[in-house]
Amino acid sequence: MYLRRLEGTGVPTDHDHLLDAAREPRPTAGPSDSPDPVAGLLRAAAGPPRPAELVGEEKALAAFRAARQAGLTAPPSRPTRRRRFTAGVVVWIAGVAATATAGAALAAVRLDWPHERSAPPSTPITRPVAPSPSAAGGQPDRGGGTPSQGVPGAAPTASPGVTPGVSAEPTEGAPDPTTSASPTPEPPQQREPAVDRTVQAGPGNSDNTADRPGLCKAYLSKPERQREKALRTPAFSELVVAAGGADNVLAYCQAVLAETDPEWLARHGPAAGSTDAAGLLPAALRRISP
Amino acid sequence: MSGELSQAVEAAQAGDEEAFRFLYRSLQPGLLRYLTALVGADAAEDVASETWLQVARDLPNFSGGEFRAWAVTIARNRAMDHLRRQRRRPALPVPVQELSELAGDADTAERAGESIGTEAALAMIASLPPREAEAVLLRAVVGLDAETAGRVLGRRAGAVRTAAHRGLRRLALMLGQPTEECDEPAATRATPPLPRTASQTPHAEPVDG
Numbered sequence: 001m002y003l004r005r006l007e008g009t010g011v012p013t014d015h016d017h018l019l020d021a022a023r024e025p026r027p028t029a030g031p032s033d034s035p036d037p038v039a040g041l042l043r044a045a046a047g048p049p050r051p052a053e054l055v056g057e058e059k060a061l062a063a064f065r066a067a068r069q070a071g072l073t074a075p076p077s078r079p080t081r082r083r084r085f086t087a088g089v090v091v092w093i094a095g096v097a098a099t100a101t102a103g104a105a106l107a108a109v110r111l112d113w114p115h116e117r118s119a120p121p122s123t124p125i126t127r128p129v130a131p132s133p134s135a136a137g138g139q140p141d142r143g144g145g146t147p148s149q150g151v152p153g154a155a156p157t158a159s160p161g162v163t164p165g166v167s168a169e170p171t172e173g174a175p176d177p178t179t180s181a182s183p184t185p186e187p188p189q190q191r192e193p194a195v196d197r198t199v200q201a202g203p204g205n206s207d208n209t210a211d212r213p214g215l216c217k218a219y220l221s222k223p224e225r226q227r228e229k230a231l232r233t234p235a236f237s238e239l240v241v242a243a244g245g246a247d248n249v250l251a252y253c254q255a256v257l258a259e260t261d262p263e264w265l266a267r268h269g270p271a272a273g274s275t276d277a278a279g280l281l282p283a284a285l286r287r288i289s290p
Numbered sequence: 291m292s293g294e295l296s297q298a299v300e301a302a303q304a305g306d307e308e309a310f311r312f313l314y315r316s317l318q319p320g321l322l323r324y325l326t327a328l329v330g331a332d333a334a335e336d337v338a339s340e341t342w343l344q345v346a347r348d349l350p351n352f353s354g355g356e357f358r359a360w361a362v363t364i365a366r367n368r369a370m371d372h373l374r375r376q377r378r379r380p381a382l383p384v385p386v387q388e389l390s391e392l393a394g395d396a397d398t399a400e401r402a403g404e405s406i407g408t409e410a411a412l413a414m415i416a417s418l419p420p421r422e423a424e425a426v427l428l429r430a431v432v433g434l435d436a437e438t439a440g441r442v443l444g445r446r447a448g449a450v451r452t453a454a455h456r457g458l459r460r461l462a463l464m465l466g467q468p469t470e471e472c473d474e475p476a477a478t479r480a481t482p483p484l485p486r487t488a489s490q491t492p493h494a495e496p497v498d499g
Binding site: 015016017018019023037040041042044045046047048049050053054056057059060061063064065066068071117161207216 | 302305307310311314315318319322323325335340345346347350358406407408410411412414415423426427429431432433435436451454455458459461462465466468477
């Protein structure tokens, strides 16, 4: 061995001992107890701290304090990461389940309500059913509830009305400043029913239940362990509001599905658990990836 | 020593500022001396304070083990980052030159025997080939054992021992200590140590790697 070769050459001191002894407070204890220059050098190199070496102390302590402050406000990183991962998985599964069931649910709902709901989408292009911009501003989240009704209607009514010439002459038939963005010549009373209609179809309205059976199915498809977490996600917040609280969601969903899709409810049962979710996931994956 | 240190680590993890101060005081001098050999005296202070910043930040995640080795590994990585940055901007002076000049001054200290100054001693160690200097500093100045130093350096403990032995022998020659072995050329002070290693000991390099 190389070390033995080194030692065998007659190096008088045990180097390992010298290296270890360098930091000891009082020197010597060398095997020969003779003043060894190398030992002295090592001791000097490992000598007591010099003041100049500790000038960064306050800076380091400030860093420690800052890190501690940050650590107190934020929880330890590892559990957070795991929780975020779990939450991500739950949201993802919820999204997949909702996507997988929402199509069928929407189709079912369409069949249930053939009256009056299906009519508006065809009309607003010819007749100014859709609200004026001021009405649209009052219902900012209307698009989430009935996308087929309001949004396509708003654009066509605005575009024929706002020609460059009209907008350049604001005095023409636009007495109301709130409607100045779309100075269409129609009288205000024609707009009134349109406003009522959109209010009627707003998200807070109980009529707007288009995707609640779908949400319910997604919710009931989850294993029971995940249901509680899922209700905290934005995807299910509407359901919680509609049911009047997270505790009521199960009963509410059973009631909704008993009305809209008793077959599904019978098939899956109120205690539809992990088996369904497991069966749902591959199907959804197949749908997503072509 | 290390028991005291690990108690302080636990206390610092729990938020004890005085414990962190203790850690700083017990580690910083050795760390700074080691860093001085790596990056030069000018940059060592900056690299050391970067190191303590990271130590303070990551201390909650430090899961047992040898605290000094952990901190020294951080310091070494910061030093390597610094050298990489410096290589990109080669206008800065090369610290090795300053160190060997210092080492030249340090030779005068040999006449004073064992009462060598810390500065001179460190300069002499820094003038060793980098691997030997690192091994000697980690072992003698930072106080790591060969296994731990090997972990810091990414080498086996035997390689660290070998490098430290060789470094010490070279130091002994620099100090003019009469050595029995004649297999090494005694022209130590006249020739700079770096090229000598390159020619003298190629057989041990694979062991180090």
